[in-house]
Amino acid sequence: MSDVSGLPLIGAAAQRARAAARVLRTLPTDTKDAALRAMADALVERTDEVLAANAADVEAAAAAGTPAAILDRLRLDRSRVAGVADALRQLVALPDPVGDVVRGSTLANGLQLRQVRVPLGVVGIVYEARPNVTVDAAGLCLKSGNAALLRGSASAFGTNTALVAVLTEAAEKAGLPVGSIELLPADRASVGELLDARGVVDVVIPRGGASLIQRVVRESRVPVIETGEGNCHVYVDPSADPAMAEAVVLNAKTHRVSVCNSAETLLVHRDVPFLPRLLSALVDAGVTLHGDAGTIEEAARSGLSAAVVPATDEDWGTEYLSMDMAVRVVDDLPQALDHIEQWGTGHSEAIVADSASAIAAFTAGVDAAAVLVNASTRFTDGGEFGFGAEIGISTQKLHARGPLGLPELTSTTYVVTGSGHTRR
Structure with a gap:
């Protein structure tokens, strides 16, 4: 286990996520899909609980003078909760990228070479007011075999807390390990710790406005998949x-x-x-x-x-x-x-x-x-491209570019199979 002693705010959550990631990478598709269905059903069944938390967040944001457009992004209603639940069900229908063979060949010496998709591991996601991102990100990470460390905005913290409570309870009952979905504190220090957690967190994905994205890119010691501004x-x-x-x-x-x-x-x-x-x-x-x-x-x-x-x-x-x-x-x-x-x-x-x-x-x-x-x-949208859900649009050139769907939340491993081969 990587050292988390220097992460007082996120250390315990990161440690649970790290342990969960080792289990998630080996889970069969059926288990992940069953968890996604259970999470969707739980959201619908516990809509009142989620909406009560959201109403408190919206009221506090309105009292603080939050612009109407941001309030609309923050606000949930029954149809929006049903929509995010449906998004989880749609993930069930998408192919599981884990284990896909990207390419393969038999070398001249008889060695069999396969490049296979594997999960990234622990994915940290920093995002702003939209609480639907909490559900979308958790679902995408789980389907692709990753543990999710979610850091949403302070304005949506009550809603995100309720959502994660619903999701984690349903996921764990369906067989997913503790730590598969973790919600981090909604303060500036937690972002700093997340960006400094190299060796504990495998990748960070920022989703939000220019200042958020620029801070993550500028300060992170963890590899970043940059989702971008859209000029x-x-x-x-x-x-x-x-x-x-x-x-x-x-x-x-x-x-x-x-x-x-x-x-x-x-x-x-x-x-x-x-x-x-x-x-x-x-x-x-x-x-x-x-x-x-x-x-x-x-x-x-x-x-x-x-x-x-x-x-x-x-x-x-x-x-x-x-x-x-x-x-x-x-x-x-x-x-x-x-x-x-x-x-x-x-x-x-x-x-x-x-x-x-x-x-x-x-x-x-x-x-x-x-x-x-x-x-x-x-x-330019994962759904419009036929990829299903997405975590954002990557504007960088390394690893993934364009809509970040399930395949883009994986890396690859080369599996080399021989029959006692030794190199001369």
């Missing part, structure tokens, strides 16, 4: 169909503004004749536009001057998560790629075009976890 762009090429461009841009910006795959910047080629149509559609939808000189000039000609404010460098780098959008007129596709390279976060980038050469140049030239062609950035 996503839509580039409209001169070859684009006007109706398609309008539909994609509107959906990417307005479908749900508070999520990481919402588009924040619109880049339009100078030769696109229907920019006024795009601006008008966004304004009609209630979007505040932050435009460069070319956009402001076009807006003036179209009678939309009052709806556009001058953009600054801060606008190009901002993940608004609101009904705001930066708009820039670019001279050509290379300039659009340069803009994305400077200001993008590597999350999702989209092109609307009919030109095969423009599409090929964009998909080859842009550096992002997901590149969308004639489709909204809102499709």
Whole structure:
């Protein structure tokens, strides 16, 4: 057992999780699936208990002046509890990645080589107000054979405590070891200990706003899978169909503004004749536009001057998560790629075009976890990709990139089988 003496706040929980991880990595799929079903049933049966805890959290957050959008993320009701329970049941239907053979061969000397998926071990997850993440993260970790160390926000601590109590009781009755799901204290010191727990915790995944993610990446001694900010762009090429461009841009910006795959910047080629149509559609939808000189000039000609404010460098780098959008007129596709390279976060980038050469140049030239062609950035999602649930969207380049589903919560082991082979 790794030393946990330097972790006074999380040490006992981390030690239980470490012991549980050794058991979880060997559990058959049937046992894990039975636990997931039991956890889902328990959430439904004990909904009143969860909602009572949540009501207290929401009341306290409202009294503290928490913005309405954050209160909505925090708030649970019967349908939302049923939804997170259904998410656990959906995990049952997904393939178990543990034990999958990624590749294999027989070497010239007769040795049999297999690269096999194995759990990561103890996964620490640091996240903000959404209590549904508590259930999603626990379920994903368990299905992939990992122990979960959950550190949610202080505003949701009562709700998370109730949720974890329900989940752990059901999971342990179904045969999972004590420590499979652990909730850490919701204070800043516990995050520091988690990030310092190298050798006890195998990986940390931050899920939340820019400041949270940056702190974890900057301070962690534990390997981090970085789920990222979503400063996503839509580039409209001169070859684009006007109706398609309008539909994609509107959906990417307005479908749900508070999520990481919402588009924040619109880049339009100078030769696109229907920019006024795009601006008008966004304004009609209630979007505040932050435009460069070319956009402001076009807006003036179209009678939309009052709806556009001058953009600054801060606008190009901002993940608004609101009904705001930066708009820039670019001279050509290379300039659009340069803009994305400077200001993008590597999350999702989209092109609307009919030109095969423009599409090929964009998909080859842009550096992002997901590149969308004639489709909204809102499709960057594990569920939409058919992967089932996800823990977040990874914007880094090592281990996993894009939606973090079950396979991405595993590593691999090489199993080498011989018949008395010795090396000369």
